[in-house]
Amino acid sequence: MSEESAKKYTEKEQNEVFDGEFMPHVDSMYSFAYRLTFDEDDAKDLVQDTYLKAFRFINSFERGTNAKAWLFRILKNSFINEFRKKSKQPAKVDYNEIESYYNSDDVDSNITTDLRVETVQHMIGDEISGALNALPVDFRTVIILSDLEGFTYEEMAKILDIPIGTVRSRLHRARNMLKEKLEGYAKEMGYK
Amino acid sequence: MSDISHWFEETFKDCYCAENNLVDRAKFKELVQLVLDDEADEKSRALFEEKIRTCISSNSCFEDEKGILNAIRTKLADCKSEMPSGLAQSIKNSISS
Numbered sequence A: 001m002s003e004e005s006a007k008k009y010t011e012k013e014q015n016e017v018f019d020g021e022f023m024p025h026v027d028s029m030y031s032f033a034y035r036l037t038f039d040e041d042d043a044k045d046l047v048q049d050t051y052l053k054a055f056r057f058i059n060s061f062e063r064g065t066n067a068k069a070w071l072f073r074i075l076k077n078s079f080i081n082e083f084r085k086k087s088k089q090p091a092k093v094d095y096n097e098i099e100s101y102y103n104s105d106d107v108d109s110n111i112t113t114d115l116r117v118e119t120v121q122h123m124i125g126d127e128i129s130g131a132l133n134a135l136p137v138d139f140r141t142v143i144i145l146s147d148l149e150g151f152t153y154e155e156m157a158k159i160l161d162i163p164i165g166t167v168r169s170r171l172h173r174a175r176n177m178l179k180e181k182l183e184g185y186a187k188e189m190g191y192k
Numbered sequence B: 001m002s003d004i005s006h007w008f009e010e011t012f013k014d015c016y017c018a019e020n021n022l023v024d025r026a027k028f029k030e031l032v033q034l035v036l037d038d039e040a041d042e043k044s045r046a047l048f049e050e051k052i053r054t055c056i057s058s059n060s061c062f063e064d065e066k067g068i069l070n071a072i073r074t075k076l077a078d079c080k081s082e083m084p085s086g087l088a089q090s091i092k093n094s095i096s097s
Helices: A011-037 A040-056 A067-086 A095-102 A117-122 A125-133 A137-148 A153-160 A164-189 B003-015 B025-036 B042-054 B056-078 B087-096
Strands: none
Touching (some): A011 A137, A040 A067, A040 B087, A067 A153, A117 A164, A125 B056, A137 A153, A137 A164, A137 B056, A164 B003, A164 B025, B003 B025, B003 B042, B025 B056
């Protein structure tokens, strides 16, 4: 029996789950979608599509479990499987190549930053946000999930469908890349 | 012992020389990340805390990383994009149609 046809909830219960457990996360979902697509209309479409899928497969959701992580996983998969293909901003970078480069053992010796707390404190949110947005999507994603949305490594592993050790190493590399960009930006702007 | 705990223990050993001085700051920063993300288990955290109490270099590295991460988190949270008005209602409409 497919997930879609396995009826677990009555119509009333479906609406309760949807309104009570799914809808409270729409704000975070939009924020995540916007940081993936950089386009308001695309982000809205992605969130709409995610919620339609969530409703369609609502019987595979266990009430009381982590609805936010479940929804983020659907959104991330929609973005990768369907959305990125028809996006108005097609990927210009070979992410697999970057991923394999940044997952290599010697990567940390290639990224060494001397970023100071005071430098970051001098910056405005938009400058940091711009640096985050300039990261390849897989690295941007782990920072969003961890530092903006507060997911644990275990939750991130489930959302991204990768081992927990990869979450740890990818997040570390992503933060190093972000620091490197911030440091470069600070030098450009003459921040001390 | 979880994979992360095992990794923490092994990496911790690599960070210090026989005289207990911090010799690998890059590796140590990876441990700091786990602590700041609240992903280190009790035993790993105790080992870590003891070290930052007794080693100036480790303490300074930890405080720097903590300050940078907190500043980045705060500033990113301040510029979350606004959700378009009507999106929630539009979602509700689409599932009831």
